[in-house]
Amino acid sequence: MTGATGVQDGECVTLELLKQKMADFTKERNWERFHSPRNLLLALVGEVGELSEIFQWKGEVPKGLPEWEEEEKVHLGEELSDVLLYLVRLSDVCGVDLGKAALRKIELNAIKYPKPSSE
Numbered sequence: 001m002t003g004a005t006g007v008q009d010g011e012c013v014t015l016e017l018l019k020q021k022m023a024d025f026t027k028e029r030n031w032e033r034f035h036s037p038r039n040l041l042l043a044l045v046g047e048v049g050e051l052s053e054i055f056q057w058k059g060e061v062p063k064g065l066p067e068w069e070e071e072e073k074v075h076l077g078e079e080l081s082d083v084l085l086y087l088v089r090l091s092d093v094c095g096v097d098l099g100k101a102a103l104r105k106i107e108l109n110a111i112k113y114p115k116p117s118s119e
């Protein structure tokens, strides 16, 4: 089953697929002129603000969000997606391979913050 997403159940959603879908979405609407690096960065920051609003005034919430209504979780997924999609698109228009850059950064993090030595 692919449902509305075009992705098979159990199939991994790759950054490459999201990048291609965002590129197609933009081209089909002739919006490429709006998707400049600066505009995308501002859009990304705006969506981070919308994501923050969901948690605003709630205080600390337990992992898994057990007390949240389904509707709130759907909304959370939408705002997380907006952030991810603008990040993927920003990386693309800047010519940065986000997946490779992120893997490299994880390596750098591991060097900067070594595992505790076993006693």
Ligand SMILES: Nc1ccn([C@H]2C[C@H](O)[C@@H](COP(=O)(O)OP(=O)(O)OP(=O)(O)O)O2)c(=O)n1
Pocket (backbone or CB within 6 Å): 031, 034, 050, 081, 082, 085, 086
């Ligand atoms: N110029 C644009 C406008 C929108 N989008 C895409 C990327 C985001 O995933 C989503 C953002 O759409 P909206 O600006 O309508 O923001 P919201 O979906 O958050 O709506 P609202 O701000 O009304 O909650 O659409 C895009 O790629 N380029």
